[in-house]
Amino acid sequence: MTDVHASTASGGPVVRPKSAPKNSAARKVSLWNIANILTMVRLLLVPGFVILMLADGGHDPAWRSLAWAAFSIAMITDLFDGELARRYDLVTDFGKIADPIADKAIMGAALICLSALGDLPWWVTGVILFREIGITVMRFWVIRHGVIPASRGGKMKTLAQGIAVGMYILALTGPLATLRWWVMAVAVVLTVGTGLDYVRQAVTLRRAGLAAERAHER
Template identity: 55%
Template sequence: MRDHQRRRAARRGPGALPRRRGRGRGPGGLRRRGARQVTEPARVPVLNIANVLTMSRLVLVPVFLYLLFAEDGRQFWWRLGAFGVFAVASVTDHVDGNLARKLGLITDFGKIADPIADKALTGAALVGLSLLGELPWWVTVVIAVRELGVTLLRFWVIRHGVIPASRGGKAKTLVQIVAIGLYLLPLPAYLEPLAQVTMGAAVVLTVVTGVDYVIRAVRLRARGKRAVAGA
């Protein structure tokens, strides 16, 4: 065996480096599978810009409520401040999701905290407006029941898969934000019907998308059960 190794070294010529043992290992000792290196995926830190924005939205909720109820919610500048905080918090909802997807910052913490922050902001605004007597309680209850029901449905079907957000759901969220924003603004009397019509559209989209989510959840769960039974 040693004679064979000396003959191979002689063919490679003087000064040739000895070959290292350990097949299937590339530079740095990384294992190779075929022609490709197999590396461990990098762990995404929980403390990243996307999650910081999500948490800032939660922090802004009590600030928003303070501004909304200051001076019994009737003073122009306080209401304008409440609208500003709500608008900034709503923008962070769009920004943190985009950053998480583009920069690969999606974490389990973010998946849980993001919808909680969204519902906390929207729920605080709706309840606050109802407490001030500016929004009928039935509107707040309908939207709150829908959001809570969808959250429970997510847990109900989570072992079978995830239902992606539909265009209707995205439209519902946008119209809700616009409607709440209009109610928060100290609008002149002749523009109040605009806020009412927009909120009406938000309620309709809330109910319709809620029913659609129930149907898709039931179908997903049924498919999951059939797959398990046929395995």
């Protein structure tokens, strides 16, 4: 993801004010770098995933397995593109915009397809999408005041969502079908909990930023 990762000594999230990037006059980063290419691959996988997911009525185990493979590749690229961009100084404006869009697109496509096929309740899809879209909007709301780093809870939420949705994509039966319900329940709890924590941090950061601006004006 595009969130900046940081933590306190106890492992909790910290609200970090936005600072000027190092080497502001640094070299120009090419659009065609490995991080952006992985993001583009993830975007291109979305329509392919939907086609595989809905093929032959949407319930054929073979097509669902292929859809799961496409979804898994997208999730794996999500783990690497942001890290590569930060580690090798490959951050671009395109990546900042495209990465979160790609994240939401593949997860949103999977959730909507599952609900449309009757495999996942619509309220689950609604809760997750509302949280993801809402937090994205809130990130832009506070971006001029600073950046809220991704917490351990946020990472666990992303992992739980990926595993749960992946299990629902596969045509599982028996005990595994029951297990996926519990994994999705954990994902929903983490989704709501981390979303509320993000709102709390965003409000705190915005208040601190506004207070600093007023103090500066004096």
